[in-house]
Amino acid sequence: MALKKTSLIIGRQPLVEALQSGKAIDKILLQKNASGEVVHQIRTLSREHNIPIQLVPIEKLNGLTKANHQGVIAIVALVQYLDLQQVIDHVVSEGTVPLFLMLDGVTDVRNIGAIARTAVCCGAQAIIIPDKGVGALNEEAMKSSAGALEKIHICRVGSLLKAVDDLHLNGIAVYTSEMRAEKNVYDLDYTIPCCVIMGDEGRGVQPYLAKAADAFFKIPMAAKFDSLNVSVATGMILYEGMKQRMGVKSVSN
Structure with a gap:
């Protein structure tokens, strides 16, 4: 998954062609109150590809380019977003057991970069993110990941709940995770396919999403500081997963 040079797509028709390709x-970035047939086409194509649209004043667009x-201006992604089902099929076809992460509302790009580093080190194969409400995978995230975002599958989805269903x-x-859960992180089985x-x-994981989970931990x-x-926290969890997959016994065993 190679990095791509940061760039902009400027203008309506160039963006349509980029989306179709x-x-x-x-x-x-779409100017507020922008209208027309091509704008409608852009909105339709963006929904099909799970690409978020941000409505902005014209001053914002003028500040990005003099052209x-x-x-309308689009920001080209630094990573290639992948289809979740295709990633699942690919991981399974390689003979490996899926170990995925899903990020719900994690907006700090430095945290996302650090999570990616840990995920790669601990053998996770994919990170699932929503098309909105998550930190952008920009240059700062790339730098924080120390290259890890190039080495892990990134799946961007329109609905995290639907992704759970998939x-x-x-x-x-x-x-x-749930602070009031009965089981500790090391009591769950990470040797099975899991996310x-x-x-x-x-706020933690949103209630509607947590309700769809199979298990809580x-x-x-040691101290009353939660x-x-x-x-x-992701590092602690994934390390336990890696430890179990390596056959190392947990403290509770």
């Missing part, structure tokens, strides 16, 4: 796009942008249909268990949902540090604390950085 399947070019990886991070997001589309005739026609009310995981279940493929026999992949879904785990999430761990990591939520925003403030907590990370035990505020872990999301990337640190």
Whole structure:
């Protein structure tokens, strides 16, 4: 998954052509109140490819380019976003057991970069992100990942809940953390196909998404201080997963 040089797609027709060709796009900046047949086509194509549209004032667009942008600029993605089902099929065809991450509301790009580093080091194959409400995989995220975002599959989906359904249909268990959970992180089985949902540090995993999970766990604390950085917590969880897959016994065994 090679890095792509950061660039902009300027103008309506160039963007339509890029969307139709399947070019990886991070997001589309569309001037407020922009209208017309081509704008409608852009909106339709963006929905089909799970590309978020951000409505912005014309001053924002003018600040990015002096060219005739026609009310629309797209930011080319630094990574190639992949289809979740295709990634599942690819991982399974290689004879490996899926170990995925799902990020719900993680907006700090440095955390995303750090999570990617840990994911690669611990053998996770994919990170699932929503098309909205997550930090952009920009230059800062790339730098924080130390190249890890080039080495792991990134799946961008329109609905995390639907992604959970797709995981279940493929026999992949879904785990999430819950401070009041009875089981500790090392009590769950990570040797089976599984995906761990990591939520925003403030609100955690959204209730509707947590409700769809198969099992809950907590990370035990020695002190009465339950505020872990999301990337640190992810490291603890994935290390337990790697340890189990290497056949190392947990403390509880």
